Every structure is written in structure tokens, then in C-alpha cells.
Amino acid sequence: MENRFNTIAGWVLFSGIVALGLSSLSSHYFRADKAERPETMGYAIAGVSSGGAAVAAVPLEALLAKADPAKGQAVFQKCASCHTATQGGANGIGPNLYAVVGDSIAQGRGGFAFSDGLKKHAGKWDFKTLDAWLTSPAAFAAGTKMTFAGLDDAQDRANVIVYLNSLGSNVALPPVPAAGAAPAAGAAPAVAAGDPAKGKAVFAKCGACHTNNPGGANGIGPNLAKIVGDDVGKGRGGFAFSDGLAKLGGKWDEAKLDKWLANPRDMVSGTKMTFAGLDNAQDRADLIAYLKAN
Numbered sequence: 587m588e589n590r591f592n593t594i595a596g597w598v599l600f601s602g603i604v605a606l607g608l609s610s611l612s613s614h615y616f617r618a619d620k621a622e623r624p625e626t627m628g629y630a631i632a633g634v635s636s637g638g639a640a641v642a643a644v645p646l647e648a649l650l651a652k653a654d655p656a657k658g659q660a661v662f663q664k665c666a667s668c669h670t671a672t673q674g675g676a677n678g679i680g681p682n683l684y685a686v687v688g689d690s691i692a693q694g695r696g697g698f699a700f701s702d703g704l705k706k707h708a709g710k711w712d713f714k715t716l717d718a719w720l721t722s723p724a725a726f727a728a729g730t731k732m733t734f735a736g737l738d739d740a741q742d743r744a745n746v747i748v749y750l751n752s753l754g755s756n757v758a759l760p761p762v763p764a765a766g767a768a769p770a771a772g773a774a775p776a777v778a779a780g781d782p783a784k785g786k787a788v789f790a791k792c793g794a795c796h797t798n799n800p801g802g803a804n805g806i807g808p809n810l811a812k813i814v815g816d817d818v819g820k821g822r823g824g825f826a827f828s829d830g831l832a833k834l835g836g837k838w839d840e841a842k843l844d845k846w847l848a849n850p851r852d853m854v855s856g857t858k859m860t861f862a863g864l865d866n867a868q869d870r871a872d873l874i875a876y877l878k879a880n
């Protein structure tokens with residue numbers, strides 16, 4: 587009897603451990619415990635770019651223009667276990683980085699023993715090469731000795747580059763290209779009046795999550811019939827909006843929709859709309875004209 591009790595207790599304990607292991611494995615695998623959106627989308631929706639691509643869509647020049655060296659100094663904490671950046675600072679696991687912006691790649695630096703992989707990269711460290719390097723050192727130079735995964739956040743990279751640039755380099759920042767940089771520079775490119783027919787085609791990118799016919803069902807996102815002029819984050823057949831969007835309040839006028847569709851997460855942090863945004867201002871105008879006509 588006692589034996590059998592032990593056996594049963596053993597199995598109960600064992601299945602508990604298995605369940606615990608599985609739940610921690612699945613939460614790790616799916617990141618179910620994180621409110622943020624996973625780095626890689628579990629499934630691809632046609633026309634929806636993942637977050638990374640959306641960030642990359644903001645030109646480096648625009649990110650540099652609004653970069654903050656003080657924030658870059660904070661980012662540099664991630665580098666400081668291997669690098670100094672002060673003038674005459676010692677080499678450590680990595681080389682001293684004083685005046686590295688504009689300097690030759692993998693040369694000098696007090697005789698630091700660079701890897702062959704990085705040495706093969708002739709040329710200078712400019713803003714572009716540094717951005718690529720800091721995105722993924724291993725992708726930039728196979729066999730690099732810099733065992734650092736990279737900085738995913740494009741603005742973090744721009745901030746740390748501008749910080750490094752302030753240390754003995756002071757290379758002029760590249761000009762911001764006129765097109766595409768509109769949100770950062772505030773100079774909106776000319777947009778023709780929205781064309782609802784073209785907007786209907788753009789709506790294909792929304793169709794995976796939204797219906798827009800009157801009385802249409804809510805899906806991953808709410809039904810969008812008569813959304814222009816309607817309340818933000820309210821109603822829509824009891825759709826469970828995120829707190830962020832529900833708190834925003836007000837009505838969806840065209841300006842607000844334009845901002846939302848350019849980058850939902852920029853407008854409402856914590857939104858449930860995991861859509862990177864429409865970069866093209868004309869696409870947004872067409873789409874809004876289509877939503878208005880609907």
C-alpha cells in the first residue's frame with residue numbers, strides 16, 4: 587500500500603514538473619509572458635512588415651538628426667565592459683573607441699589585435715557602416731571578435747553613434763533626405779487628394795484584421811464601418827480595445843487617422859494593433875478617402 591502511495595505521489599510530482607517545464611518552455615518560446623510584440627511575428631500577414639523592417643524604413647539620416655548623445659552615453663553602458671571611448675583610454679577586450687567615427691576600420695587603435703574578418707573590411711567607419719556593424723557585428727564581419735549580439739533598436743544605434751561622434755570625431759551628420767523623412771523633419775511631401783478606389787486596394791493590408799462593411803464582424807481588430815468621425819477606441823460592438831487607445835479619447839478625424847496609420851505604436855504605445863504602419867503618405871490619404879466613402 588505504502589509502495590503504491592509513493593508511486594502515485596511520484597507520478598503526481600513528475601507530471602507537475604513536466605507541466606512546469608512545458609509552461610516555462612512555451613512562455614519562453616511564445617513570449618506569452620511579455621506584453622510586447624515578439625521580435626519575429628509568429629505568422630506573416632501579406633503586406634504587413636514586422637517591426638524591425640518598419641524601424642529600418644525611417645532613414646538613418648533622420649534617426650541621426652534626432653539622435654541624442656546623452657542617450658547614446660547611456661546606451662554605451664552596453665559597450666563599456668569591453669570598450670573605453672575617452673582620449674588615450676586603454677584597450678580592453680575591445681579597442682579604445684576615441685575618434686572612431688571617420689577613422690579606418692580595424693586599424694591602429696594602439697596595436698589592437700583585430701580579427702581577420704574585420705580587417706578584411708577596408709574603408710572607414712562612417713555613419714552607415716557603424717549602423718550596420720552595431721546592428722549585427724557578426725553579420726557585418728564574419729568571424730569578428732566582437733561577441734556582442736547587436737542593438738536592435740535603430741534609434742539606440744543612432745544615439746550611440748552620435749555619442750561616439752562627439753568624442754574626438756565631430757564628423758558632420760549626413761543631410762536628411764527630403765522624401766520619407768517627413769515625420770521627423772515635419773516637412774510633409776505634397777499629397778494629392780485621396781482616391782477611394784486606390785484606397786480600396788491599400789485596404790487589402792488591413793483585411794487580415796479588419797472588416798469595414800456595416801455590421802461586419804470584429805476580428806483581430808474592430809470592424810471599421812463609418813470610422814471617420816467616430817469615437818476613438820470605443821464602441822465597435824464591444825471590441826476589447828487596449829487601454830492606450832481607449833484612453834486617447836476624441837474622434838477619428840482625418841489628421842488623427844493619418845498619424846495612426848503612419849505608425850500606430852508611435853501614436854499609442856501599447857496598442858494591440860500590431861501593424862507597422864504605412865510609410866507612403868499618398869497610400870494613407872487614399873485609404874482614408876476609402877474609409878470615408880464606406
Ligand code: HEC
Pocket residue numbers: 661662664665666667668669679680681683686690691692693695699700701702703704711720727729730731732733734737746
Ligand atoms: C563583449 C565585448 C564587446 C562589447 C560588449 C562591445 N564590443 Fe565593440 N569590439 C569588441 C572587440 C573584441 C572588437 C574587435 C573586433 C574584431 O577585431 O573583429 C570590437 C570592435 C569595435 C569597433 C571597431 C573598432 C575599429 O577600430 O575598427 C567598434 C566601432 C565597436 N566595437 C563599437 C562597439 C559599440 C558601440 C558597442 C556597444 C553598443 C560595442 N562595441 C560592444 C568587443 C566588444
Ligand code: HEC
Pocket residue numbers: 631634788789791792793794795796806807808810813817818819820822826827828829830831832838847854856857858859860861864873
Ligand atoms: C495585425 C492586425 C491588424 C492590421 C493588419 C491592421 N489593424 Fe487596425 N487594429 C487592429 C487592432 C488589434 C486594433 C485595436 C487597437 C487597440 O485596441 O489598441 C486596431 C484598431 C484600428 C483602428 C481604431 C478603431 C477604433 O475604433 O478606434 C483603426 C482606425 C484601424 N485599426 C485601422 C486600420 C487600417 C486602416 C489598417 C490597414 C492599413 C489596419 N488597421 C491594419 C489590428 C490590425
